[in-house]
Amino acid sequence: MKYAIFDEQGFPKAFYDDQIHTDIPKEAxxxxxQQWLEFVNNQGxxxxxxxxxxxxxxxxxPPSLNELKAQxxxxxxxxxxxxxxxxxxxxxxxxxxxxxxxANLNDAEAQALLSWYQTYDNLIWSYIDNDLSAFTxxxxxxxxxxxxxxxxxxxxxxxxxxxxxxx
Numbered sequence: 001m002k003y004a005i006f007d008e009q010g011f012p013k014a015f016y017d018d019q020i021h022t023d024i025p026k027e028a029x030x031x032x033x034q035q036w037l038e039f040v041n042n043q044g045x046x047x048x049x050x051x052x053x054x055x056x057x058x059x060x061x062p063p064s065l066n067e068l069k070a071q072x073x074x075x076x077x078x079x080x081x082x083x084x085x086x087x088x089x090x091x092x093x094x095x096x097x098x099x100x101x102x103a104n105l106n107d108a109e110a111q112a113l114l115s116w117y118q119t120y121d122n123l124i125w126s127y128i129d130n131d132l133s134a135f136t137x138x139x140x141x142x143x144x145x146x147x148x149x150x151x152x153x154x155x156x157x158x159x160x161x162x163x164x165x166x167x
Contacts, residue, residue, distance in 0.1 A: 003024050010048040010058075038055045044058075045057065068141050080150065083154060084120075088113075113163065
């Protein structure tokens with residue numbers, strides 16, 4: 001037999017199987033194999049109905065406008081970090097601190113990379129602070145493709161502050 005302990009909202013906190021566990025807590029509720037599989041195969045999307053003693057589908061509420069903005073910002077910053085790491089790899093730098101070190105030694109390539117990155121980062125934050133924060137409609141914000149936004153910002157950044165040519 002399978003058993004489960006649920007939080008006050010009906011989400012499973014722990015599962016027990018009498019074939020495996022010798023000590024099953026008293027507060028554990030007996031569930032069927034099928035109910036256990038529902039929870040395991042649909043994590044976060046099923047909960048226990050204490051009154052009916054059945055598994056029910058749980059649809060999480062859609063994110064608020066501010067939560068969605070935070071998700072989009074996080075996605076854009078992740079894409080920025082990925083782009084930066086790809087470019088630093090392309091020029092054989094170990095990280096931004098490495099670029100700054102060589103830029104301080106008057107290395108022209110490192111200075112150009114640093115200049116590009118400052119432009120790129122400023123454009124990213126300008127988008128976040130101005131464009132992203134201006135959204136007032138969730139559906140419009142959902143339609144925003146952050147990969148496309150990042151690509152546009154990248155193109156704008158290399159126009160304003162070109163990357164050094166590789167030799």
